[in-house]
Amino acid sequence: MSTITETSAVSSSDSASPRPTPPRRASAFSAAQLAQALPGAVRKLDPRQMVRTPVMFIVEAGAALITAIAIAEPFLGGPQASGGSEVPPSFTWLIAGWLWLTVLFANLAESVAEGRGKAQASSLRQARTGTTARVVRDYAPETDPGAWRATVTAVSSSEVARGDIVLIEADETVPGDGEIIWGIASVDESAITGESAPVVRETGGDRSAVTGGTRVLSDRIVVLITSQPGDTFVDRMIRLVEGAERQKTPNEVALNILLATLSIVFTVVVLTINPIASSSDVTVSVPVLVALLVCLIPTTIGALLSAIGIAGMDRLVQHNVLAMSGRAVEAAGDVTTLLLDKTGTITYGNRRASEFITVADADRHELIAAAAQSSLSDPTPEGTSIVDLAVTEGFVRKEVDGDVVPFSARTRMSGVDFVDGSSVRKGAGSAVREWVTAASGMVTAELGETVDRISQSGGTPLVVAVRDVTGRARVLGVVHLKDVVKEGLPERFAELRSMGIRTVMITGDNHLTAQAIAAEAGLDDYLAEATPEDKMRLIRKEQEGGSLVAMTGDGTNDAPALALADVGVAMNTGTSAAKEAGNMVDLDSDPTKLIDIVRIGKQLLITRGALTTFSIANDVAKYFAIIPAMFTGALPGLAALNVMQLHSPSSAILAAIIFNALIIVALIPLSLRGVKYRAASASSTLNRNLFVYGLGGIIAPFIGIKAIDLVLSLVPGF
Numbered sequence: 001m002s003t004i005t006e007t008s009a010v011s012s013s014d015s016a017s018p019r020p021t022p023p024r025r026a027s028a029f030s031a032a033q034l035a036q037a038l039p040g041a042v043r044k045l046d047p048r049q050m051v052r053t054p055v056m057f058i059v060e061a062g063a064a065l066i067t068a069i070a071i072a073e074p075f076l077g078g079p080q081a082s083g084g085s086e087v088p089p090s091f092t093w094l095i096a097g098w099l100w101l102t103v104l105f106a107n108l109a110e111s112v113a114e115g116r117g118k119a120q121a122s123s124l125r126q127a128r129t130g131t132t133a134r135v136v137r138d139y140a141p142e143t144d145p146g147a148w149r150a151t152v153t154a155v156s157s158s159e160v161a162r163g164d165i166v167l168i169e170a171d172e173t174v175p176g177d178g179e180i181i182w183g184i185a186s187v188d189e190s191a192i193t194g195e196s197a198p199v200v201r202e203t204g205g206d207r208s209a210v211t212g213g214t215r216v217l218s219d220r221i222v223v224l225i226t227s228q229p230g231d232t233f234v235d236r237m238i239r240l241v242e243g244a245e246r247q248k249t250p251n252e253v254a255l256n257i258l259l260a261t262l263s264i265v266f267t268v269v270v271l272t273i274n275p276i277a278s279s280s281d282v283t284v285s286v287p288v289l290v291a292l293l294v295c296l297i298p299t300t301i302g303a304l305l306s307a308i309g310i311a312g313m314d315r316l317v318q319h320n321v322l323a324m325s326g327r328a329v330e331a332a333g334d335v336t337t338l339l340l341d342k343t344g345t346i347t348y349g350n351r352r353a354s355e356f357i358t359v360a361d362a363d364r365h366e367l368i369a370a371a372a373q374s375s376l377s378d379p380t381p382e383g384t385s386i387v388d389l390a391v392t393e394g395f396v397r398k399e400v401d402g403d404v405v406p407f408s409a410r411t412r413m414s415g416v417d418f419v420d421g422s423s424v425r426k427g428a429g430s431a432v433r434e435w436v437t438a439a440s441g442m443v444t445a446e447l448g449e450t451v452d453r454i455s456q457s458g459g460t461p462l463v464v465a466v467r468d469v470t471g472r473a474r475v476l477g478v479v480h481l482k483d484v485v486k487e488g489l490p491e492r493f494a495e496l497r498s499m500g501i502r503t504v505m506i507t508g509d510n511h512l513t514a515q516a517i518a519a520e521a522g523l524d525d526y527l528a529e530a531t532p533e534d535k536m537r538l539i540r541k542e543q544e545g546g547s548l549v550a551m552t553g554d555g556t557n558d559a560p561a562l563a564l565a566d567v568g569v570a571m572n573t574g575t576s577a578a579k580e581a582g583n584m585v586d587l588d589s590d591p592t593k594l595i596d597i598v599r600i601g602k603q604l605l606i607t608r609g610a611l612t613t614f615s616i617a618n619d620v621a622k623y624f625a626i627i628p629a630m631f632t633g634a635l636p637g638l639a640a641l642n643v644m645q646l647h648s649p650s651s652a653i654l655a656a657i658i659f660n661a662l663i664i665v666a667l668i669p670l671s672l673r674g675v676k677y678r679a680a681s682a683s684s685t686l687n688r689n690l691f692v693y694g695l696g697g698i699i700a701p702f703i704g705i706k707a708i709d710l711v712l713s714l715v716p717g718f
């Protein structure tokens with residue numbers, strides 16, 4: 001039996017200020033990583049896995065076929081001549097070996113990319129240390145939220161399921177994701193966010209979500225668990241970074257289909273060569289045909305495609321962003337409008353009451369008492385801070401009996417209807433004005449001036465009014481709620497502007513407050529007095545206009561908008577409803593994180609494009625290496641194609657195959673690091689990459705194949 005005493009009000013200034021978190025691990029690519037990834041690469045040779053990447057599957061099938069031929073050859077009188085010219089005895093084995101290496105290098109690229117995620121996953125697994133959770137059986141919150149009786153039983157945290165109510169005290173690990181239903185505490189979320197500064201989590205409002213695996217540092221909280229065992233946020237994060245849940249992005253799927261189609265076309269072409277060449281009674285040996293096929297199909301991009309995708313998602317994790325869908329990552333690359341929620345996103349979100357201001361001849365103590373009474377059961381940060389301020393001005397808490405009218409983003413008001421028929425309300429100026437005039441009350445010009453003065457300073461005015469038993473209402477005054485804009489926003493929004501992204505703040509707050517905050521934060525536009533429907537309407541309008549829309553938000557009333565946006569980034573400090581609705585979660589709760597997300601999205605698209613260009617281009621040179629080598633005996637005229645003056649048909653073919661394999665390893669670092677992204681216009685970036693990777697793709701193999709051929713010419717038999 002444990003009774004809960006009133007907690008000390010924890011200093012609730014959220015200290016996690018948004019600063020771009022440095023990527024957690026150097027993205028350098030080292031030989032050690034290669035060695036570590038080798039076992040994984042060998043395991044991936046399993047044909048059932050290889051079939052996922054058709055291009056490399058064809059290479060593996062070719063490698064298996066030629067290995068069989070190489071084994072059978074000695075019993076068939078040695079390697080078959082090809083194209084009318086003899087081949088060295090080890091030729092077939094060499095082709096088979098390098099084809100196996102080609103497939104192995106492709107798998108190596110993927111397992112190196114996955115390796116970094118695996119490291120991240122193992123550090124996350126530590127966070128999930130199996131603890132015991134204290135589940136409350138008959139939780140019954142009494143009228144005074146500070147004291148309730150409960151029976152607490154200890155269960156292992158892996159059994160805690162959705163709907164359980166758990167008590168968590170200082171130095172205990174949160175057993176699962178949930179919402180705080182009682183209390184306030186400072187929580188260490190470094191296991192998730194890597195940010196060791198403790199954050200405040202409290203019941204009510206937009207900062208009531210806690211994540212399984214984090215640690216309560218002070219006080220105690222009662223949490224309603226919302227996650228199922230094995231499917232907590234950390235579990236999903238682990239599956240995501242391990243690539244298990246990595247969904248292929250639409251661009252990647254389309255490219256895979258293109259590559260597979262190209263490979264099938266080339267396979268058919270190669271299969272028709274002998275029938276066509278049979279007129280000049282020359283046959284090309286199967287090893288040479290397969291070598292030609294492997295050089296023609298886009299093996300370079302086929303081998304690196306998944307590594308590029310995994311590395312892109314991993315770069316997001318390094319920036320503390322969890323992308324639940326690959327599509328969102330790519331959409332981020334093309335976003336042109338960013339909608340930002342105000343409270344909790346642009347500002348710290350724990351709006352605090354700073355001053356009571358009476359209007360007309362209202363009595364100050366009456367104002368303070370009314371404001372406090374309308375907030376005793378208001379769990380939002382606004383409500384609790386009003387009570388705190390009232391207590392410092394002499395208000396004595398005492399139970400009020402009446403019906404609590406909770407705050408809603410639609411009514412934009414909260415209050416109490418007392419049993420004696422009188423009522424009190426606090427809320428947005430426009431909402432309370434309507435309530436007062438509907439009860440035949442008067443609203444003075446002075447009220448408007450006070451409301452505007454507070455709003456112009458960026459504060460949120462909450463008007464307080466009472467209605468007496470006769471039904472007449474009157475305004476007592478205004479509570480000045482202070483909101484603090486997160487620092488460093490103007491320059492970050494300027495950066496977004498340079499990337500062609502317009503920033504719009506949408507808030508339920510009034511116009512003047514919105515205008516003041518938007519100006520202070522350096523935003524392009526704002527929409528004030530927005531209800532959740534207004535936020536969604538604005539997103540639809542932008543999307544119909546052809547823009548891809550990104551939205552950041554933290555509150556439950558942002559959830560529908562986050563779900564509708566092409567890129568919905570939920571703040572980690574937000575409610576679990578917001579995190580469920582978004583397709584990304586920013587663990588740093590930094591509204592300008594979208595800059596990094598857009599940059600990574602663009603970089604992913606550019607890297608994939610650049611390496612595809614390089615891959616197609618570098619296949620061209622192989623025509624000049626292999627075609628003449630295949631037919632020198634029969635069609636001497638083709639020798640003119642041998643611009644590289646390669647040593648012999650066998651060395652030419654083998655050199656092409658070796659280059660085709662080595663180029664994959666050479667491009668692994670670029671695939672993992674990504675092509676450098678500059679905030680420039682899309683067309684100039686495209687032209688630059690076509691030039692660098694197109695021309696580079698044409699020239700590199702001529703040099704590479706010639707160099708390898710020179711080495712081979714030193715080997716006896718070639």
Ligand SMILES: Nc1ncnc2c1ncn2[C@@H]1O[C@H](COP(=O)(O)OP(=O)(O)OP(=O)(O)O)[C@@H](O)[C@H]1O
Nearest residue numbers: 341342343380407409412413414427428507508509
């Ligand atoms: N606890 C509350 N009780 C009464 N009125 C409130 C309370 N909290 C907010 N309000 C009023 O309702 C308005 C709308 O609140 P809402 O949460 O929708 O938007 P916001 O918090 O001001 O901004 P944002 O949409 O960025 O969160 C606020 O601007 C404020 O005037």
Ligand SMILES: [K+]
Nearest residue numbers: 294295297299
């Ligand atoms: K190729």
Ligand SMILES: [Mg+2]
Nearest residue numbers: 206343508555
């Ligand atoms: Mg709000």
